[in-house]
Amino acid sequence: MxxxxxxxxxxxxxxxxWQPERFFDGVIGAERRRAMFAAIDLHGINDKVDRGENFHDTILAAAKANPDWHDEVMMWHDRWIEMAAxxxxxxxxxxxxxxxxxxxxxxxxxxxxxxxxxxxxxxxxxxxxxxxxxxxxxxxxxxxxxxxxxxxxxxxxxxxxxxxxxxxxxxxxxxxxxxxxxxxxxxxxxxxxxxxxxxxxxxxxxx
CATH class of the missing domain: 3.40.50.1000 (HAD superfamily/HAD-like)
Structure with missing residues (x-):
């Protein structure tokens, strides 16, 4: 060996x-979370951050691009540490x-x-x-x-x-x-x- x-x-x-779905289930409910994740590729957006794009700017752009989910998407930035826990x-x-x-x-x-x-x-x-x-x-x-x-x-x-x-x-x-x-x-x-x-x-x- x-x-x-x-x-x-x-x-x-x-x-x-690292369980973002669990976080959102607790905050907005599982049904609404499933609808949001079906509408927006949040993990794909997070991959951009992981490749080095600016965290705030990337999430803010995603929130603006999805006005129906703006506040929920911003939670990915504002409450990120609660997802990583x-x-x-x-x-x-x-x-x-x-x-x-x-x-x-x-x-x-x-x-x-x-x-x-x-x-x-x-x-x-x-x-x-x-x-x-x-x-x-x-x-x-x-x-x-x-x-x-x-x-x-x-x-x-x-x-x-x-x-x-x-x-x-x-x-x-x-x-x-x-x-x-x-x-x-x-x-x-x-x-x-x-x-x-x-x-x-x-x-x-x-x-």
């Missing part, structure tokens, strides 16, 4: 829950346990420039990575092969020595195609078990 030299975390739904505590503990064990820990996340700045004061662990690869700053999002190449070029490590976890199978598939070791994140317990199995943490430090 190839020795792992760095562990790479996705952020959304790995370290922080809560932290997944056990994943945060494994991040910190890896750092304590001397294992380099990176982030590779589809995240906007401004939204990442909003999140960091709320979630201080976002400042604790040894290297942070944030798509907004890179101008490309997963699963584009370019973003993985950029990580490899920057860190200088053999792809086979990287262990990457992400909740989206398309992002995992792209990483596997480059020779990365991968883990499909379906819960913090399974991820902790994988880190123990790899010998990066003990059962005690993975709790």
């Amino acid at each position: 190839t020795q792992i030299k760095a562990v790479i975390f996705d952020i959304g739904n790995v370290l922080i829950e 809560p932290a997944i505590d056990r994943s945060v503990r494994t991040l910190r346990a890896l750092k304590t064990a001397g294992v380099p820990v990176f982030a590779l996340s589809n995240f906007g420039i401004q939204t990442f700045d909003v999140a960091k004061p709320v979630y201080p662990f976002l400042t604790e990575f040894d290297r942070s690869y944030i798509s907004g700053h890179m101008g490309v999002i997963k699963p584009d092969a370019t973003i993985y190449q950029m990580v490899e070029d920057d860190c200088g490590l053999d792809p086979a020595t990287l262990l990457f976890t992400d909740d989206r199978i398309d992002n995992i598939t792209a990483a596997r195609a480059r020779g990365w070791q991968t883990h499909v994140f379906t819960g913090a317990d399974g991820w902790a078990d994988r880190l123990v199995a790899e010998g990066l943490l003990t059962k005690e430090t993975a709790q």
Whole structure:
């Protein structure tokens, strides 16, 4: 087995829950939320932010383009931090346990420039990575092969020595195609078990 030299975390739904539909269900009701998401490609608009477009300007333009949903669309900007919540505590503990064990820990996340700045004061662990690869700053999002190449070029490590976890199978598939070791994140317990199995943490430090 190839020795792992760095562990790479996705952020959304790995370290922080990201469930915009759940947020809107609670605010405007599930039926109205379904109608809004059917009318407007909000996730596609968010992809623009993740590629580096200005958060406020992008959401404001979408709100103006959809006057029937203006106030609801603006919630994506004004109440964004409520959609990116809560932290997944056990994943945060494994991040910190890896750092304590001397294992380099990176982030590779589809995240906007401004939204990442909003999140960091709320979630201080976002400042604790040894290297942070944030798509907004890179101008490309997963699963584009370019973003993985950029990580490899920057860190200088053999792809086979990287262990990457992400909740989206398309992002995992792209990483596997480059020779990365991968883990499909379906819960913090399974991820902790994988880190123990790899010998990066003990059962005690993975709790």
